[in-house]
Amino acid sequence: MTRVVEIPGSLDDRTFEQFADALKADQPDLPRPLFDARGVQWASPYGLVGLLTAGQWWQEQRRERPLFTVPAQDDVVRYWVRTGFFREAADLFEIHGKVPKVKVEEQSDVLLGVTPIRQSEDVHQVVGMIQERASRMLADKLGLEAKATMGFAMSLSESCQNIVEHAGTGGWVSVHAYNYRRRLGRRVVVIAVSDGGIGFRRSLEGEQSRRYGERWGDGAALEAAVIHNVSRFRDPGRGQGLAGIKRYLARWEGKLSIRSGTARIAIVPQWDEDVPLADHLAYFPGSQLQVTIPSAQAAE
Numbered sequence: 001m002t003r004v005v006e007i008p009g010s011l012d013d014r015t016f017e018q019f020a021d022a023l024k025a026d027q028p029d030l031p032r033p034l035f036d037a038r039g040v041q042w043a044s045p046y047g048l049v050g051l052l053t054a055g056q057w058w059q060e061q062r063r064e065r066p067l068f069t070v071p072a073q074d075d076v077v078r079y080w081v082r083t084g085f086f087r088e089a090a091d092l093f094e095i096h097g098k099v100p101k102v103k104v105e106e107q108s109d110v111l112l113g114v115t116p117i118r119q120s121e122d123v124h125q126v127v128g129m130i131q132e133r134a135s136r137m138l139a140d141k142l143g144l145e146a147k148a149t150m151g152f153a154m155s156l157s158e159s160c161q162n163i164v165e166h167a168g169t170g171g172w173v174s175v176h177a178y179n180y181r182r183r184l185g186r187r188v189v190v191i192a193v194s195d196g197g198i199g200f201r202r203s204l205e206g207e208q209s210r211r212y213g214e215r216w217g218d219g220a221a222l223e224a225a226v227i228h229n230v231s232r233f234r235d236p237g238r239g240q241g242l243a244g245i246k247r248y249l250a251r252w253e254g255k256l257s258i259r260s261g262t263a264r265i266a267i268v269p270q271w272d273e274d275v276p277l278a279d280h281l282a283y284f285p286g287s288q289l290q291v292t293i294p295s296a297q298a299a300e
Helices: 016-023 045-062 074-083 085-089 120-141 148-167 199-215 218-227 241-251
Strands: 002-006 032-036 067-069 094-096 110-117 171-180 186-195 255-261 263-267 284-294
Touching: 002 016, 016 045, 016 284, 032 045, 045 074, 045 085, 045 110, 045 171, 045 186, 045 284, 074 085, 074 110, 085 110, 110 120, 110 148, 110 186, 120 148, 120 171, 120 186, 148 171, 148 186, 148 241, 148 284, 171 284, 199 218, 199 255, 199 284, 218 241, 218 255, 218 263, 241 255, 241 263, 241 284
Parallel strands: 002 032, 032 067, 067 094
Antiparallel strands: 110 171, 171 186, 186 284, 255 263, 255 284
16 A cells, blocks of 8 residues: 655755655654655755655665656656766665666766765765865856855865764765756755754754753754754864854855754845744654855846
8 A cells, every 4th residue: 555745846945845744754654655756847956865865764664665756757857867866766765667877977057966975984075076066166157256165165064964963864965056046046056965864853952952941842953053053062163064054155145944853944145035944844854954055146
């Protein structure tokens, strides 16, 4: 017996809530899910790594692979192959539909395909792989100063390191550049990271739950980590990666959003209309992070 989990036609950080609602991850005793991607026409890196996390979660819960139907449009399937999505999905899903044998290759708009993060060595390798290409993209395509490159590498490293230090399981990262016409009308570089681990609340509750009392929950945990720079580490300098990301994004008018459990928090720049905190959302395992770096404002 299976149940259909329909994937939105355009899957990104906004429509992800529709996917989380359909997944019903707070009800692991439901029948085996069939992730139906036949109608998908586009997916952001956030959507791709989130799909993998959902498959990972089910496999860890029930020790069986969920079902997955590939997108109906050939160009969508080929793009997902080139980003490395199906390379990772093969171990997580029972895939139904034709997946073409297209080489996973570097593209101008894919700075880093879907890449697994399991340990600190993976983080160092990822940063090394992408730093030179990202430097050219930030300068040539986004029109940012050369000094933006070091901050980008730091943001990428800290985003990935969050999986290693907090999740308790593996995860994925992907970095793309594309035109953000709908909300911004500029080109952006997006870092997306997702894991199916313990999430921010469980990571911080040993030190913070008493302080927050009845307010303690996923939303309060995200506030503590993102707004107040609280870390589960007592050592000076440990766990301050989010503070560094925020400083970098403030300089370049970027956006940070993090979803964990049943809540989502965002550091919202002027060009975006996202809500700073959304609580009481559908439960989704682990944490999902997105960093968005826009191009310099075009001259009037």
